[in-house]
Amino acid sequence: MPKVFFATDLHGSEVCWRKFLNAGRFYDADILICGGDMTGKAIVPIVQENGHFTFTLGAEQQAIEAAQVADVEAQIRRKGYYPLQMTEERLHELDTDPDKRAACFQQVMLDGVDRWMSLAAEKLRGTGIRCFVCPGNDDEMEVDDVIRRSDIVELGEGRMVEIGDFTMISTGWSNPTPWKTHREESEERLAARIEAMASQVPDPSRAIFNLHCPPHASGLDEAPAIDADLKLMHGGRALRPVGSTAVRKAIESHQPLMSLHGHIHESKGAVKLGKTLSINPGSSYEEGVLMAAIVLLDARNGIKSYQLVNG
Amino acid sequence: MADATMGSSSASRPALFLRNATGLVKAWSTFDAFIYSFMSVNLVTLVLYYGTASGYLQSDGQLLSAVLFTGVMVTFLVIVYAGLVTVMPRTGGDYAWQSRVLGGGVAFVLAVTGWWFILWYWTPIYGNILVAMFINPIAATLGWTGVTDFFSHPLGIFVACLLTLAYVSVVVTLGMEAYAKIQKVSFWLGVGGIAVVAILLLLYSQSDFQNAFNREASSLFGAKDGAYQATIDAGTKAGYTPHDVTFFSAGPTLLLVPFLLFALLWPNWGATLYGEVRGAKEYRRPFWSMFWGLWATIAFTLVVILLIAKTMGWTFYNSANSAFGAGTAPVTIWPNPIMFAGWLVNNHLFQVVLLLVMGAWFFGWAGTLFLSSTRVIFAAAFDRVLPSWAANISAGRRVPYGALVLMVVPSIVVSALYAWNVFSFQTFILDAALVIAVTFLGTVIAATILPWRRKDIYASSPIARYKIAGIPTITVASVVAGAFLLFTLYEWFSNSIYGVNNRTSLYFMGAMYVLAIVVYAVAFYVRRSQGIDLNKIHEAIPVE
Numbered sequence: 001m002p003k004v005f006f007a008t009d010l011h012g013s014e015v016c017w018r019k020f021l022n023a024g025r026f027y028d029a030d031i032l033i034c035g036g037d038m039t040g041k042a043i044v045p046i047v048q049e050n051g052h053f054t055f056t057l058g059a060e061q062q063a064i065e066a067a068q069v070a071d072v073e074a075q076i077r078r079k080g081y082y083p084l085q086m087t088e089e090r091l092h093e094l095d096t097d098p099d100k101r102a103a104c105f106q107q108v109m110l111d112g113v114d115r116w117m118s119l120a121a122e123k124l125r126g127t128g129i130r131c132f133v134c135p136g137n138d139d140e141m142e143v144d145d146v147i148r149r150s151d152i153v154e155l156g157e158g159r160m161v162e163i164g165d166f167t168m169i170s171t172g173w174s175n176p177t178p179w180k181t182h183r184e185e186s187e188e189r190l191a192a193r194i195e196a197m198a199s200q201v202p203d204p205s206r207a208i209f210n211l212h213c214p215p216h217a218s219g220l221d222e223a224p225a226i227d228a229d230l231k232l233m234h235g236g237r238a239l240r241p242v243g244s245t246a247v248r249k250a251i252e253s254h255q256p257l258m259s260l261h262g263h264i265h266e267s268k269g270a271v272k273l274g275k276t277l278s279i280n281p282g283s284s285y286e287e288g289v290l291m292a293a294i295v296l297l298d299a300r301n302g303i304k305s306y307q308l309v310n311g
Numbered sequence: 312m313a314d315a316t317m318g319s320s321s322a323s324r325p326a327l328f329l330r331n332a333t334g335l336v337k338a339w340s341t342f343d344a345f346i347y348s349f350m351s352v353n354l355v356t357l358v359l360y361y362g363t364a365s366g367y368l369q370s371d372g373q374l375l376s377a378v379l380f381t382g383v384m385v386t387f388l389v390i391v392y393a394g395l396v397t398v399m400p401r402t403g404g405d406y407a408w409q410s411r412v413l414g415g416g417v418a419f420v421l422a423v424t425g426w427w428f429i430l431w432y433w434t435p436i437y438g439n440i441l442v443a444m445f446i447n448p449i450a451a452t453l454g455w456t457g458v459t460d461f462f463s464h465p466l467g468i469f470v471a472c473l474l475t476l477a478y479v480s481v482v483v484t485l486g487m488e489a490y491a492k493i494q495k496v497s498f499w500l501g502v503g504g505i506a507v508v509a510i511l512l513l514l515y516s517q518s519d520f521q522n523a524f525n526r527e528a529s530s531l532f533g534a535k536d537g538a539y540q541a542t543i544d545a546g547t548k549a550g551y552t553p554h555d556v557t558f559f560s561a562g563p564t565l566l567l568v569p570f571l572l573f574a575l576l577w578p579n580w581g582a583t584l585y586g587e588v589r590g591a592k593e594y595r596r597p598f599w600s601m602f603w604g605l606w607a608t609i610a611f612t613l614v615v616i617l618l619i620a621k622t623m624g625w626t627f628y629n630s631a632n633s634a635f636g637a638g639t640a641p642v643t644i645w646p647n648p649i650m651f652a653g654w655l656v657n658n659h660l661f662q663v664v665l666l667l668v669m670g671a672w673f674f675g676w677a678g679t680l681f682l683s684s685t686r687v688i689f690a691a692a693f694d695r696v697l698p699s700w701a702a703n704i705s706a707g708r709r710v711p712y713g714a715l716v717l718m719v720v721p722s723i724v725v726s727a728l729y730a731w732n733v734f735s736f737q738t739f740i741l742d743a744a745l746v747i748a749v750t751f752l753g754t755v756i757a758a759t760i761l762p763w764r765r766k767d768i769y770a771s772s773p774i775a776r777y778k779i780a781g782i783p784t785i786t787v788a789s790v791v792a793g794a795f796l797l798f799t800l801y802e803w804f805s806n807s808i809y810g811v812n813n814r815t816s817l818y819f820m821g822a823m824y825v826l827a828i829v830v831y832a833v834a835f836y837v838r839r840s841q842g843i844d845l846n847k848i849h850e851a852i853p854v855e
Contacts, residue, residue, distance in 0.1 A: 011332075015767075019852040026852045041332040045325070056326030060776070078771050081327075095325050105330050138332045179331050219704045223334075225488055230335070234495075235343030235600070237581070238488030241709070265334065269693055269702060287399060287768050289411075290852055296842055305841045308693050310411065311852035 001304060002164045005029035007292035008212070008262030009136070009283035012040020012109075013080040017116050019290040019311055024129040026311070027294055031163055032129060033156070035262040036136025036172040036212040038116070039109040039143060042081045045091050046072065053085070080285045082108040106140060113143050117150040124152050130163070132156045136172035136212040136262065137183040156210060160197055165299045166206045166257070169197035174213035174263060175244040178230060191246035198254050205275070205302060207256040214261035215248035215273060217241040220280035222267045239266075251276050257302045258295065270308060281308055341600050343491070344581065346498045348604025351580035351679055354505065354611045355672035356440050359648055361740070362574035363616060367629035367636075368808055369570070370552040372563035374616055380564075381571045382609040384795040385578065388751065389605060390788035391758045392579040393598035398761065398772040398785075404582045404683070405754045406690050410849045412757035412764050416835075419696055420827040425750025426687040427718070428823040430680060432743050434722040435729035435736075437479075437677055438472035445670045446471065448650040451531050452662045459644055465730040472726035475677060476719055482678035483685060484710045490678045497675020504668040505611065508652045512618035515655045520622050527654040534641035539627060541641050546630020549637035553630070556620035569802045569809055573744045576751070578605035580679055594774055619648060622655075681718050688714040694848050696834045734819070738810045742820055745803050745811055752796045759789040767851065 005023045010016040017038075024032055046055045046069060054063045055072060057079075064072055073083040084104070086094070094101045124131055134156030135143045147155045154161065156170030173183045173190055185193070194211065201207045214220035221243025225233045242264065251259050251273050259273075261280045268282030268291060281293045290311045298304040329335060352358075366374045395408050405426065409418035442462045450458035461467040482490050515523075521539045528538035535541065547553060578601040619628050631646035640646065649669045653662035689711070692702035703713040728736045762769045762783040769775055769783075777784040803811045810816065835845050 015854055018854045022853050027847070037333070041330060041335060043328040045328070047324075061326070075771055091324065094328060101328060102330075105328070174333075177333050179333050179335065181331060181333055217706070217709060219702070219709065232340075233343075234488060234491035235340060235345075235347060235581075237343075237347065238491050239486065240488065263333065269689070270699065271703070272699070284399075288771060288854075289399075289768065305838075305843050307695055307838075307843045307848070309848050309850075310407075311850065 001299070002031055002166070002297045003027065003029045004031045004033060004163075004208075004295045004297060005292055006033045006035060006210075006260050006279070006295065007281060007290055008035030008260075009037040009265055009285060010034065010290075011037055011080040011138070011283070011285045012077070012082060012112060013285040013288060014074075014077040014112075014116075015288040016080075016285050016290045018119065018123075019288075020292075021120055021123040021131075023290070023292065023311060024124070024127060024131075027309075029294065030129060032124075032131040033168075033210060033260065034131075034133040035210060035260055036134050037138040037262065038113060038133065038135060039139050040080045040082050040112065041138070043084050043105065043108060044076045044081045045094075046083055046085045047088055047091055048085060049088055055083075078288050082112060084108060106142065109140060110142055110146055113146045117146060117153055120150065121152045130154065132161070132168070132170070132210075134170040134172045134210055134212065135183070137174040137177065137181045139172065140182050158193075158197065160200050163208070164297070166208060166297060167201055167203070168208040168210055169194075169201060170210040171197070172212040175246065177242075178226065187244060187246045190244060191249060194246060194250045198250055198256075201254065201256070204254045204256045207254070207258075209251060209254070209256045209259040209276075211244075211247050211250070211259060211261060213247050213263050214243040214267065214280050215251055215259070215278060216243040216245045218243060218248065218273060218278060219271050220261055220267050220269050220278060221264050223264050224266070248273070251278065257297075260293070268308065270306065277303055277306065279306065279308070284310070341596050341603075343495075344596065344600035345603050345607075346494055347491075347581040347679075348578045348601045349607055350494055350498060350672075350676045351577040352575055352605055352608045353672055353676045354608050354615070355501065355649065355669060356444060356676050357574035357577075358608065358612050359615070360440050360443060360574075362571045363612070363619075364632045364646075365570040365573075366567065367546070367551045367633040369563050369566045370554060370629065371558075371560045372565075372567040373557065373559040374567060375556065375613060376559060377564050377567035377571055378575075378609055378612050378616070381568050381575050382605060384568075384792070385572075385575055385605055386602065387788045387792040387795065388576075388755070389578055389598065389601045391755055391785060391792050392582045393594055393601060394774050394785040394788070395754070395758055395761075396582060396597040397594040397774050398769055404686065405750055406687050409753050409757045410694075411768070412761055413753065415694065415696075415845055415848050416831055417753065419691060419694075419831045420824060421750045421753040422687050423691065423827050423830070424823045425747045427684045428721075428826065429743055429746040430684050430718065431721045431725040432729070432739065432819075433680060434476060435468065435472050435726045436740060436743055437680055438468060438475040438726065441475055441673060441677075442468065442471045443645040444647060444649070445666065445673055447644045448647045449663055449666045451644055452650070452653075452659050452666065454531065463644070465732070469726055469730035472730065473723070475680075476722055476726075478674070479677055479680045480715055480719060483681050483715060484708060486709070487682065490682070493678065494675045497671035500668050500671035501675060504649075504665060504671065505615075507665060508649060508669075509614060509618055511652050511655045512615075512622040515622055517622055517624055520624070520651075520655060523654040523657070524623075524651065526657070528642050532642050532644075538641040542634055543627055543630040545634035545637070545639040545641070546626075546632070549633045549639060551629050551633035553626040556616065556625040566802065566806070566808070569741070569799050569806075572748065572799055573741060575605065575608070576744060576748065578602070579751075580683065615648075623648070623651060681715070684718055685711050685714040688717055694845070695838050695843055696831060696845065734815045735813075736819075738813075739816050739819055741803060741809045741811050742816055745800065746820055746823065748796055748800060748803075752793060752800070755789045755793040755796065759786050759793065762786060767854075 076083040222239040225238040259278045265283040295306045296304040406422035528534035634640035653665045691697045701713040
């Protein structure tokens, strides 16, 4: 009986990635699935000046000595941010030139993913644990190439893969968001993308749909309402369903055994949509807590058990 | 796609480069969150209904000092909760915080008793407040004596509970966004109404009030002439010892605090909801929203007490409550200070409009009854402690029908027990605060040891840099808040004036804890047979 460990939306948190790689042994899982949005959202400059380094975290600027830089970098990575040492001139350059900033971001993200692939090789080689990663809408397209180069981690995007007696299809694309991220498209195009894979699934009752975006109005897609200025409304308490109608339609029409989602960090949950168990384990990457789902699959009965954990 | 810089620590230097990514939003308004907190520590439905109205029970105490002292001590609780929101945002409040520090079993028992089971008992309290603050004074002013009679009897109380349940269920069904709008409208209506009350009490003299009271008591309730003095006589005969509002005696003043906590313990009521707020990691926003929710209420309370003392007379106000408790008051419905203030204007239409407007304090508040409970039930279902159907929502309107059933059905049973006063159920009012205080105490204990017990989470949080004499501020605040809660719990359990330490009350509360333990134990063994280890839910995966 394969045991699946699913986590998602790590957003550059190296602590969470290390926990993800260790989860196989910790929970006796055979399959690790990372559901997307691996890369971080921010760079924290560590500026070298006058013989010391300065950085700002939590709205407080701090000055440190060279010997402390490694600890600070680890602290920043823990939150899912990218620490980057630079001179004042480089800081000014990135501040004033959007193209150079974009190039810098891409470089640190790809370096980060590359480092994660190396960590995966160290931790998983020889264990027999299979590890799948499917980049999400926040991950640039170039991330796929870095994953493809890994001989341990398998890229999920756009493929149907066999997991024992089960099949899994994956995509990290989402419906449109206010942030216009890298992998988002209209509901029609997303439906076609999913259908191209779903139509190849031999037996939906043994299929896993690993779709980054959760199904619309499922309870797994409730995000805080924002106004046109991206400001949270009603003290952040107002929630609205923002999931994909294409994803929902794919689940309702194909009725796979299970669907795995992320994207909306606050909307942790597990719900039944017809015969399908749909799960969004949520994400607390900033705390370094790995929220995840453990699913024990059974060749005869489908899902033997499932559990959401905060590892 | 990197297109933003932010958080400059100096005018010219960026602290952070952000790229376009899902969920990067601008901060929420502290004022919006303040409204939720302010309506939870509700000046009218909680403070005036019970907090100040209980003053006669400890007549040697000074209410003004007691309110201030309670505010200071509850502020430490605010510091603790704001800290926890900052360290562990998006986690769902007490249940998740305690789970991660104290373990899932303890957290489940404390959270479901405080955020779920005891809310069954809050339902008849809410129903009673609906009658006392809204239905009866309006009906009396309109001369609908049949209505006030009906709602004074068990069936009427039960119907009020059902009306409350219906309203709260609709609010839960509409969701937080709609409720936030209701709250905002209610807030402005309520504040406007209380301003009118304050102006009336400020402008009129005590002799004006005596005349107005005698007039309306006679007109609406058929009281004999001199109802004002008759009320004082009845109150003192029932045991109230008159004092000036400034009379101070330390011991009795301290004993007023456990009464006041019924009203002032709740600025953190929205903490379960901050769990879903992006930007909550910034300590100041959750702190200030709760802080001002508490202290704005305290400021209003002090002003209202002083105005009541000036215009109605402090002896009269306490006597009215004392006489009503004894069933000997000339005005036969609960002595509503809003209704009394309205009587200063000799116009029943004005009085009704004022009461309708002040009803906003109830309708902007009552939704808080089940909203947090729903979150706790969901969290327990996701942790597989409760069956998965408990977290089900309907496909169309996204109604959390599983959680609603678990709230509404037991609430109806408890409401019936309350309405017909089976086992003296109507006397357990402070049980409702006590059980939640125990839950808060569990959270405070978790916060005390958090910096050491979950160093991995705490050390990287924004509050890790706040220390007092080398000790984490959250620990210092937790120790003070914990000591305060322990003092209050000691008084509740040991002093019979609070109506808590009688056998049936203790059985009632004990039954809730036993039920929680049984539910967890059954879930633990059932899940284990399914290959699920509940102990694993919050166990940290090794990093290295």
